[in-house]
Amino acid sequence: xxxxxxxVSNLVTEYPVKGWRKPPVRVLKGINLDVKAGExxxxxxxxxxxxTTIGRAVLGLAPVSEGSITFNGQDxxxxxxxxxxQVSRDIQVVFQxxxxxxNPAMTIADILSEPLIVQGKGKAEARxxxxxxxxxxxxxxxxxxxxxxxxxxxQRQRVAIAxxxxxxxxxxxxxxxxxxxxxxxxxxxxxxxxxxxxxxxVAYLFxxxxxxxxxxxxxxxxxxxxxxxxxxxxxxxxxxNPKNDYTRRLLMASPIADPVRQRQRRQERLAMAATAxxx
Amino acid sequence: MTQALExxxxxxxxxxxxxxxxxxxxxxxxxxxxxxxxLAFIVLAVILAPLxxxxxxxxxxxxxxxxxxxxxxxxxxxxxxxxxxxxxxxxGRITLGGAxxxxxxxxxxxxxxxxxxxxxxxxxxxxxDWVSNLLIALPNIMILLAVRAAWGSxxxxxxxxFGVLMAPxxxxxxxxxxxxxxxxxxxxxxxxxxxSLTRIxxxxxxxxIRAPIIIYAALAGVVVIGVQSGLDFLGLGDVTVPSxxxxxxxxxxxxxxxxxxxxxxxxxxxxxxxxxxxxxxSLRDALEDRPRVRRRSTSSAKQSAKKNDAVTPAAxxxxxxxxxxxxxxxxxxxPDGSVLAVRGLxxxxxxxxxxKDVVNGVSLGVRRGExxxxxxxxxxxxTQTAWAIxxxxxxxxxxxxxxxxIAGQSLPGLSKGAMRSMLGKKVAYIPQEPMSNLDPSxxxxxxxxxxxxxxxxxxAKDAKAKALAMLDRVGIADPQRTFDSYPHQISGGMAQxxxxxxxxxxxxxxxxxxxxxTALDVTVQAEVLDLLRELQKEKDMAVVMVxxxxxxxxxxxxxxxxxxxxxxxxxxxxxxxxxxxxxPYTRMLLEAGLExxxxxxxxxxxxxxxxxxxxx
Numbered sequence: 001x002x003x004x005x006x007x008v009s010n011l012v013t014e015y016p017v018k019g020w021r022k023p024p025v026r027v028l029k030g031i032n033l034d035v036k037a038g039e040x041x042x043x044x045x046x047x048x049x050x051x052t053t054i055g056r057a058v059l060g061l062a063p064v065s066e067g068s069i070t071f072n073g074q075d076x077x078x079x080x081x082x083x084x085x086q087v088s089r090d091i092q093v094v095f096q097x098x099x100x101x102x103n104p105a106m107t108i109a110d111i112l113s114e115p116l117i118v119q120g121k122g123k124a125e126a127r128x129x130x131x132x133x134x135x136x137x138x139x140x141x142x143x144x145x146x147x148x149x150x151x152x153x154x155q156r157q158r159v160a161i162a163x164x165x166x167x168x169x170x171x172x173x174x175x176x177x178x179x180x181x182x183x184x185x186x187x188x189x190x191x192x193x194x195x196x197x198x199x200x201x202v203a204y205l206f207x208x209x210x211x212x213x214x215x216x217x218x219x220x221x222x223x224x225x226x227x228x229x230x231x232x233x234x235x236x237x238x239x240x241n242p243k244n245d246y247t248r249r250l251l252m253a254s255p256i257a258d259p260v261r262q263r264q265r266r267q268e269r270l271a272m273a274a275t276a277x278x279x
Numbered sequence: 280m281t282q283a284l285e286x287x288x289x290x291x292x293x294x295x296x297x298x299x300x301x302x303x304x305x306x307x308x309x310x311x312x313x314x315x316x317x318l319a320f321i322v323l324a325v326i327l328a329p330l331x332x333x334x335x336x337x338x339x340x341x342x343x344x345x346x347x348x349x350x351x352x353x354x355x356x357x358x359x360x361x362x363x364x365x366x367x368x369x370x371g372r373i374t375l376g377g378a379x380x381x382x383x384x385x386x387x388x389x390x391x392x393x394x395x396x397x398x399x400x401x402x403x404x405x406x407x408d409w410v411s412n413l414l415i416a417l418p419n420i421m422i423l424l425a426v427r428a429a430w431g432s433x434x435x436x437x438x439x440x441f442g443v444l445m446a447p448x449x450x451x452x453x454x455x456x457x458x459x460x461x462x463x464x465x466x467x468x469x470x471x472x473x474x475s476l477t478r479i480x481x482x483x484x485x486x487x488i489r490a491p492i493i494i495y496a497a498l499a500g501v502v503v504i505g506v507q508s509g510l511d512f513l514g515l516g517d518v519t520v521p522s523x524x525x526x527x528x529x530x531x532x533x534x535x536x537x538x539x540x541x542x543x544x545x546x547x548x549x550x551x552x553x554x555x556x557x558x559x560x561s562l563r564d565a566l567e568d569r570p571r572v573r574r575r576s577t578s579s580a581k582q583s584a585k586k587n588d589a590v591t592p593a594a595x596x597x598x599x600x601x602x603x604x605x606x607x608x609x610x611x612x613x614p615d616g617s618v619l620a621v622r623g624l625x626x627x628x629x630x631x632x633x634x635k636d637v638v639n640g641v642s643l644g645v646r647r648g649e650x651x652x653x654x655x656x657x658x659x660x661x662t663q664t665a666w667a668i669x670x671x672x673x674x675x676x677x678x679x680x681x682x683x684x685i686a687g688q689s690l691p692g693l694s695k696g697a698m699r700s701m702l703g704k705k706v707a708y709i710p711q712e713p714m715s716n717l718d719p720s721x722x723x724x725x726x727x728x729x730x731x732x733x734x735x736x737x738x739a740k741d742a743k744a745k746a747l748a749m750l751d752r753v754g755i756a757d758p759q760r761t762f763d764s765y766p767h768q769i770s771g772g773m774a775q776x777x778x779x780x781x782x783x784x785x786x787x788x789x790x791x792x793x794x795x796x797t798a799l800d801v802t803v804q805a806e807v808l809d810l811l812r813e814l815q816k817e818k819d820m821a822v823v824m825v826x827x828x829x830x831x832x833x834x835x836x837x838x839x840x841x842x843x844x845x846x847x848x849x850x851x852x853x854x855x856x857x858x859x860x861x862x863p864y865t866r867m868l869l870e871a872g873l874e875x876x877x878x879x880x881x882x883x884x885x886x887x888x889x890x891x892x893x894x895x
Contacts (some may be wrong), residue, residue, distance in 0.1 A: 040879075046800035046801065046802065047771075047800055059467075059471050060470075060471075061467055061470065061471070084473075085473035085474075085475065086473070088470075088471055088472060088473035089473065091471070092471060092472075093467075093468060093471045095464045095467070095468065096464075097464055100463050100464045100465060101464035101465050101467075101468050102465055102468075103465040103469075103483055103486075105486050105487075106482075114469070114472065114474070114482070115472035115473060115474070118472065118473055118474050118475070118478065119473065160468075163468065163472070166472075167472070167473075182656040182657055182827065183656065183827065183829075183868055183871045183872065184656065184867060184868060184871040184883075185656075186871070187870075187871035187872075187882040187883050188882075188883060190882060191881050191882055191883060194879060194880075194881065195881075209800070209801065210801075211801075212872075212873040212874070213873060215873070215878055216873045216876060216878050216879070216882075217878070217879065218878075219879075235878060236878065249802055250801065250802060252805075253801045253802040253804065253805035254801050254830065255804075255805070255808075255828070255830030255831055255833060255834040256830055256833060256874055257829035257830045257832070257833050257857065257869065257872050257874050258833055258857055258874065259833040259834075259853045259854055259857055260854070262830065262833040262834050266805075266809075266834060269805065270809075
């Protein structure tokens with residue numbers, strides 16, 4: 001077994017609290033996880049679980065207070081400036097909100113070619129690559145001349161994916177990339193994520209509050225609760241036969257789109273809650 | 280199909296509007312263009328002063344003093360026999376040049392510090408803010424007088440100092456905008472893309488502050504010119520060089536002999552200041568115009584585009600599409616004994632080409648003790664239907680056809696007062712965003728008690744007792760504490776329970792819940808759904824549950840109506856609809872779900888999706 005592409009070890013993230021000598025708030029309390037090359041690891045948890053903070057820490061957007069993040073054998077916990085920009089070739093991001101993650105004043109072609117030009121590609125070369133990127137995310141070739149606001153949520157998310165792909169990264173952090181989308185749009189964007197992984201072998205750190213989405217896309221799943229890892233393991237195992245109580249609660253709380261089975265699941269959940277409260 | 284195609288024609292129009300740069304925006308506003316033209320003309324004249332004038336502005340000729348306008352001296356001469364026209368044109372160099380210097384200094388300092396303080400925040404921000412507050416607290420005129428006393432009356436020096444004193448205004452403006460832009464995800468994305476700091480600030484941040492800076496500078500220019508001319512008018516400037524303020528000072532001395540001398544510098548100052556103010560205001564109007572247009576067109580583009588997204592998989596080709604789209608029989612059934620009965624409801628909004636219907640002939644009915652799921656994607660009109668039932672359509676929207684009956688009472692056409700007495704007692708509402716539906720400035724108790732007193736006529740004491748009982752009923756552990764809390768002190772799940780308590784407090788016949796669990800965590804959602812189920816049974820209410828989530832429908836609803844593009848396409852009991860969906864759209868929606876799918880396989884059949892999406 002080769003060394004993992006991304007290794008997060010005992011990661012602690014703290015944010016200062018306003019006020020005289022108040023202790024900082026600890027958002028992540030010692031996270032351990034790893035992502036192998038070409039693998040999808042799903043991070044699932046509810047609001048306040050710290051799932052987004054882990055993604056931001058990997059991207060260098062959140063502080064690493066303790067512990068380390070190693071990427072491809074290099075410690076990237078405290079990189080800054082030029083060294084961090086060097087790593088950004090290999091770690092890219094797709095954010096949740098497709099409406100604020102694209103600069104409204106720039107055309108799609110400018111958005112896609114900017115990282116390429118910054119990495120030293122010529123203008124002509126960058127333009128040529130933009131056409132290929134648009135094709136890869138199934139957007140029409142003339143999309144490049146338009147502005148983000150001319151596109152729907154699903155299409156903007158495709159642009160964001162194309163931007164992430166521009167640098168041919170080894171890892172893409174996907175922070176709730178489908179939770180702002182309609183069901184049918186979500187299905188098509190999920191299909192695109194799978195297709196791109198098949199074609200390029202990129203690894204995903206896929207963050208979502210939705211257990212079903214994470215189960216569908218991930219090889220392995222990591223369940224978070226209040227800044228701690230509850231359970232990590234094979235996707236099917238964690239999402240179907242969870243060992244951890246919290247994971248079971250999460251699974252039982254997600255409604256199934258089938259009235260008969262949902263009634264059954266509801267009764268199981270209520271029974272579980274009853275035994276938990278009596279115990 | 281026409282609705283789905285609409286963005287194809289609408290998009291390019293709005294696109295050209297958006298793509299207008301700052302320059303063409305100014306050109307498209309006549310007031311801004313004219314005032315800018317006037318300013319340019321004056322500045323040009325002042326720069327080309329030697330070419331326009333025949334007399335040296337400082338050479339006096341006592342024999343020629345106080346002459347009226349003549350072909351030789353167009354505006355006459357002053358008390359020392361100097362040519363007034365020359366002095367006006369050359370005087371502009373001091374007045375306008377001094378103002379420009381002050382603005383450049385103020386912007387160089389204020390914009391730079393604002394940019395960095397807003398972007399980095401923290402200690403840098405606090406320390407710069409401290410200095411900026413100190414500068415604001417200083418009395419400007421006193422400082423300028425002190426500078427003059429110490430170093431003499433040099434206009435360039437005093438305007439440099441004044442520029443420093445003006446810098447905090449620019450600093451605050453820029454800092455506020457930048458700290459907002461800094462939190463935009465596209466700035467994070469730029470950082471992740473490996474952009475250097477200068478490039479992020481230059482390409483992504485500076486663009487956002489450009490226009491506000493121009494507007495603020497135009498108005499600040501008026502202040503600078505006023506102060507500078509004021510100092511000169513008081514005789515505190517350099518009297519050896521002409522400026523408009525100095526000319527006013529000299530005119531004052533000869534006010535009784537030659538009142539006309541007051542006129543020309545006065546006109547010059549008035550025209551420049553008026554042009555600056557009009558330019559600033561009309562540019563602001565031109566830019567403020569933009570968000571309004573943008574919001575309207577994005578939301579419609581977004582909605583239509585999502586409609587587009589939604590129809591694609593079910594639409595292999597237009598002919599089959601049109602044939603397969605007719606609603607499934609029974610779609611407009613209103614069951615007998617419905618306490619809420621909607622028939623042929625249409626809701627329209629004014630648009631460029633007349634009234635545009637967003638709800639297009641919806642019929643539905645709910646009996647007591649029954650929960651109807653109203654399900655669809657964004658832009659399907661499900662929320663508009665709910666708002667129409669409540670009589671709470673946003674401004675512009677109105678019911679353009681059909682009937683709504685609640686407990687035998689026909690709603691459209693009801694007076695505002697009669698409708699108000701229906702709300703709460705006959706029909707109640709649970710919103711999607713619990714937090715934004717509680718007023719942050721009032722305690723929760725007050726917000727619960729007030730409607731009870733108004734609608735049920737209870738005394739303050741009874742209303743409080745009932746509110747506490749309701750809070751207890753919706754599963755809030757410490758009702759008194761929540762009663763005394765402000766909304767920001769409770770969690771989102773608690774807030775939704777509070778709103779549910781408020782909604783059912785007056786025992787309504789019909790409860791409209793608009794995505795009541797969408798903003799909540801899934802474990803909280805399960806609890807809230809349990810609560811809704813219990814309350815609905817207990818009070819025997821008819822409930823309309825607006826949602827996009829088929830899991831929620833399966834969990835809670837008895838019947839379900841599927842909406843698409845303002846119409847119900849299929850309606851049935853949940854058991855039948857989930858087991859045997861008839862309409863292609865319903866099938867597509869259920870198919871797009873993740874239930875029973877083999878992980879890491881394609882969810883949808885591959886279709887020629889790029890072609891479809893290119894239609895946008």
